[in-house]
Amino acid sequence: MTEREYDIAVVGGGPAGLTAALYAGRALKRTLLLEAGLPGGELLNTEAIEDYPGFASITGPELASKMAEHALSFGAELVSARVSSVVPLPDGRQRIEVEEEEPYYAKAVIVTAGGQPRKLEVPGEQEYAGRGVSYCAVCDGAFFRGEHLAVVGGGDAAIEEAAFLTRYASKVTVIHRREEFRAQHLLVERARQNPKIEFLLDSVVEAITGDESRVTSLRLRNVRDGERSELAVGGVFIFVGFIPNTQLVAGHVDHDPQGYYLTDANMRTSIPGIFAAGDVRAQLTRQVTTAVGDGTTAAIAATKYVEEELAQPEMAAVGAG
Numbered sequence: 001m002t003e004r005e006y007d008i009a010v011v012g013g014g015p016a017g018l019t020a021a022l023y024a025g026r027a028l029k030r031t032l033l034l035e036a037g038l039p040g041g042e043l044l045n046t047e048a049i050e051d052y053p054g055f056a057s058i059t060g061p062e063l064a065s066k067m068a069e070h071a072l073s074f075g076a077e078l079v080s081a082r083v084s085s086v087v088p089l090p091d092g093r094q095r096i097e098v099e100e101e102e103p104y105y106a107k108a109v110i111v112t113a114g115g116q117p118r119k120l121e122v123p124g125e126q127e128y129a130g131r132g133v134s135y136c137a138v139c140d141g142a143f144f145r146g147e148h149l150a151v152v153g154g155g156d157a158a159i160e161e162a163a164f165l166t167r168y169a170s171k172v173t174v175i176h177r178r179e180e181f182r183a184q185h186l187l188v189e190r191a192r193q194n195p196k197i198e199f200l201l202d203s204v205v206e207a208i209t210g211d212e213s214r215v216t217s218l219r220l221r222n223v224r225d226g227e228r229s230e231l232a233v234g235g236v237f238i239f240v241g242f243i244p245n246t247q248l249v250a251g252h253v254d255h256d257p258q259g260y261y262l263t264d265a266n267m268r269t270s271i272p273g274i275f276a277a278g279d280v281r282a283q284l285t286r287q288v289t290t291a292v293g294d295g296t297t298a299a300i301a302a303t304k305y306v307e308e309e310l311a312q313p314e315m316a317a318v319g320a321g
């Protein structure tokens with residue numbers, strides 16, 4: 001095995017990737033963990049986590065650093081690089097192409113690349129990005145002390161982040177296009193009890209407007225009666241979902257209509273030797289706990305693949321089917 005050849009390469013260092021690296025390293029496989037930024041993934045954009053067993057409450061960055069330290073303690077090598085492509089080779093190996101470096105090779109790849117925040121795609125969003133338009137409350141909330149903020153969306157992220165923003169904002173208006181929420185009932189009820197949060201339902205943002213330096217207001221439309229209104233805000237935080245990073249693998253990988261990879265129960269994708277775990281994978285929910293479970297299964301399945309199936313190519317060719 002050359003210096004750039006590994007048994008298992010893990011693409012993405014969020015909770016799924018860190019757990020996969022931990023298990024693969026602990027199984028004594030030569031393991032590479034590729035992450036473009038700091039390890040932690042979405043944990044780094046999350047203030048408090050209170051649904052990870054064993055920790056009644058822990059900050060996202062703290063959990064991320066504990067997970068990274070733990071993963072690396074079993075021998076996985078962390079390389080800071082942005083993966084541009086994973087190319088399945090005819091000999092059964094995978095070539096992992098990274099920006100500005102020679103490629104790496106692995107017998108199996110576990111894709112745990114997470115995703116990107118979905119854009120609202122309204123006028124002003126791009127223009128005011130970083131000047132009042134944000135996709136990360138933990139990163140940017142503190143810049144808006146004493147301001148009236150808007151949060152767009154009705155999922156877990158929107159409701160949790162609205163609550164987080166109340167520590168800085170004078171008021172947070174949650175703008176959601178329906179009356180029902182996708183977010184967990186408990187989170188919505190808690191937000192309803194928060195005196196700094198108000199809800200504007202059945203409403204959509206038509207445009208984000210501002211002066212030459214920053215956002216000053218939103219143009220809204222009520223979807224029931226079509227009535228238009230203006231809301232003066234100092235900033236708008238957009239949490240309207242997530243687009244999985246599933247463009248990395250060269251060639252077709254079976255996916256659902258939203259682009260999430262379809263896997264079998266062992267996290268195998270439709271390409272032999274490529275596994276997927278965490279937020280890139282189609283599943284009921286996307287929690288730290290499910291990412292960690294996926295990462296565990298993927299690493300154990302990838303280890304078996306490397307040790308048993310690659311040695312018998314006719315089995316490896318079966319894949320997820």
Ligand code: NAP
Pocket residue numbers: 119120152153154155156157158160176177178180181182183204239240241242284285286287
């Ligand atoms: P999500 O659950 O997909 O919710 C997206 C929200 O944005 C929905 O309310 C959706 O409205 C709305 N939306 C989508 N496109 C829109 C548009 N163009 N204009 C206006 N509104 C739009 O996304 P998420 O909240 O980012 O969560 C992603 C995943 O991470 C979920 O699986 C979630 O459970 C998980 N997560 C969990 C936690 C936690 O458990 N603590 C925290 C954060 C995220 P509709 O409802 O009308 O479709």
